[in-house]
Each structure stands twice: as C-alpha cells, then as structure tokens.
Amino acid sequence: MSSLPIKPSIPEQPVTVERQPFLQHQSAINHFPDPGTARANVAATPSHPAGTTKDNWAARHSRQTVLQQHCEFFDRDHDGVIWPHDTFLGFYAIGFNVVLSLIAVFIIHSNFSYPTSASWIPDPFFRIWLQRIHKDKHGSDSGTYDTEGRFVPQHFEDIFAKYARDGKDGLTLTDVWGLLKGQRVIMDPIGSFGAFFEWMSMYWVLWPEDGVMRKEDIRRIYDGSLFYDLAEKKAKKANAAKKVQ
Template sequence: MAAMFAPVTGERPYRTDTCKTIEKPYIARASVAPSIEHPEGSVKYANKYQNYSVMQQHCIYWDRDDDGVIWPLDTWRGFRDLGFNLLFSFWATIVVHIGLSFPTRLGVSYLPDPFFRIYLETIHADKHGSDSGTFDTEGRFIPAKFEDMWTKYTAAHTPKGVPPRTTMSLSELWDFMHGNRLAMDPFGWTAGFLEWATTFLLVQKDGEVDKEDVRKVIDGSLFFEIREARQRKTGWNKGWGMGGDGFVGGERMMPFSL
C-alpha cells in the first residue's frame, strides 16, 4: 500500500473497503452518484434525470428552461437563488462562461458562441485537469475516486483504526487541491480552486464541509435543495452565501436582498 522511498503514498492512503457497500466501485456510473453512506445515490433526483450523465445532472440546475443551453443570465439567476450577492453572482457568471463555453461549443460549431452559452449535451468537454478524478472524461461518476478523496486527505488527521471522517476542514480541502495539481496546468489549478472555494462558501458549517453535501453538489441535487430552503423563512443553515438574499447561513441579517 505504501512505498518506502515515496512517503506520500503512505500519507495519502486509498480507501480499501469501498467494495463492501458499493459493487465494483471502480466502474464509472453514468447517471447515479453513490457513496458508502448512500450506495443508491440521490434516488429521486437520479430517477428524475436518469437519461442524463452525472456531470449533466450537476449542471441541470443552471438550465432553467430545460432547453439544453445555459445562458449567462441563467447562471446569474442560479447564483442569486443560492444566496450569493450581486457582485459575486456577476463575477462568477463572467468567469464560468468565459472559461467553459467554448469547449462545449465545439460539439456544435468550431466558432465561439457570441453569447458565451454553455451546451449541456457536451458538458463533459469541460472536464479539466488537476481535479479529483471523480468524473471521467465522459462525465460519469467514479465512486472509488470520490471515496479516496476523503480518505487521502483526512487520514493524516484521523487516529488509526478509526473510520475515515465524513467532514473536511478548510486546510484539508486546500491540501486536497494542492495534492491534485498537475504540472503545467494553470487553468486546472485555477478552475479547481474557484470551484472548491465556491463550494466551501455554499456548504461549510463550523469551518468544515460535509461529505454528503459535496456528493450532492457533484450530482447537482443540492442546488435545488438550497434554492427551496432559501425560499422559506428559515433559509439555508450552512455556508456563508455572501448575504445575497439577506441570509448569512441560516440567519437573516438583512430584511432585503442585495
């Protein structure tokens, strides 16, 4: 399991019991995202969108009119509904569409999209380097990679014989991003950092992210849950949300939206 002259192989162990709960966890799943704790994935959500890949399911929330095309306005509204403020939503929309539009456009045309739209059918083309490897190059979900992500980067802070933790601190998340960086891949480094920083802002609680929340971010089901929660008086009780809808976490700090 570890090589003497490569200490990192001992510092970042694989999870060895994934197959006890998930059958053949090394085989990518096309339309469901299972974990050890939830071997069936997000059942209702996966059944509803069973004809879409997991990476497409991750993005369906942003396709507000279900036409297979994500416009910048769709993305802006999506961030607003998640509780992010005007400035963050505007900045995120620009970054997302400038960085991710053209790869998906190549499935339609060799010319860049003048509106910087993102095409759901070819969303797998937006897979970038320096990521966790949870998605394969066709947008399928690999359970073993997801489980290994948690074991590798929480093992150093977990006593031997104790099951892997299901939360990850900000420092561990940083170690995870740093450990997955590939040489000469500044786009992947930047994309990975922005994705995980946004996820942390959205789901952190007491300075940690929960494994189940991250799994549901990956399959997209959590976006719908957060939007519904923020439409209620109680709001979404995790994350910081940047105060866009008057909530910071689950507490309403302002009687109005920004």
C-alpha cells in the same frame, strides 16, 4: 494460481503513505461492487449505492450523466443551454450575492462556453451546451467526473481517504488546500484555477458552522441535487425576513 498482494503504499515513498487511497475491501462492508467503475447517471458511493433517492432524483435524471445533473439547476428553462443570465440567477438563488454571482458568470462562461460549442466559431453569447458539457472536464481536479461526465466512486472516496485529516467524514478549508495541492498537475493553470474556484464556491455556498463540509453534501453537489435544497432554504429565509418586516 496465486495473486500478488496489493500495496497501496510503501514506506520508502512517504507520499504514498500520507495519501492512502480508498480500498476495495472498505466498500465490501456495504456490498458496494466495483468502486473503480464509473457510473454514468448515479452519484453512487458505498453509503449511497443508489445515489440520491430524495424526491426520486436518480430515477428522474437517469437519462443524464452525473456531470449534466450537476449543471441542470443552472439551466433555468431546461432547454439544454445555459445562458450567462441563467448562471447568474442560479448562483444568486443558492446564496451568492450580486457581485460574486457576476464574478461566477465571468469565470464560468469565459472558460467553459467554447469547448461545448458545436462550431469552431466562438459563441457571441457565451452559452454552454449541456449535451457537450463533458468537454469542460479539466485537469488538476479530483477525477470524480471522468472525461465523459460519469461519476467514479473510487475517486470520490479517494478525496476523503487521502485528504480528510483525523478520519473525519468531511473536509475543512485546510483539507481542501491539501487536496488542491495534491491533485495539481504540471503546466495546468486553467485546471488548477478551475479546481480552486469550484472548491471555494462549494465552501462558500455550504458555509458549515463548524468549518467542515460534510461528505454527503459534497456528493449531492456533484450530482446537483443539493442546489435545489439550498435555493429552497434561501427562499424560505427571505420570505421569513419579509414577514418580520
């Protein structure tokens, strides 16, 4: 029984050559099985097959999907409900100023509250329920989260295989713009804007000195573990400034 060779690209269709997917044999180098299979609770990649191990993150959050882990930082009292003021405090804690934090609250809660509600009636407080956060999955994104909130390693690796120029291990703003255009689907203004807001917010909070968002930082934003490091870094910086004064 013979198997046909897999062709990820054909020269007659330039877009398939320009945007090469992450190939299975690349993951075999690190003995990473089935990159196309979604991981429910671990943001696993060939370079980090066990997900985030710092502070035992993956083990401590094994009962949450990766999308729930991404949002957990903003659930300030860990009751499974994110209020608008929780989002404000969370964005402010990781480095956004007051104005940008308020804008984030408006964008996130006006769009993402209703799908997570258990009722047909809109929540007057615009709360977001983490139990149903998977319903906030939108189009025109990378596909790294699936429709149940799991993490798909293949799609995460595709981000860099397709859009990171010169084979670098990260993304510039130009690369992100290519990603946004490449992943955009027809008649999807909400999803397209959502993807734009998310990637621009990511760049703002990381603000790399050399202009390149590192792949590992991006992965840890997907599982939410980096938010705690960013908040700690900002708090230390603020305390240091007070001591100088």
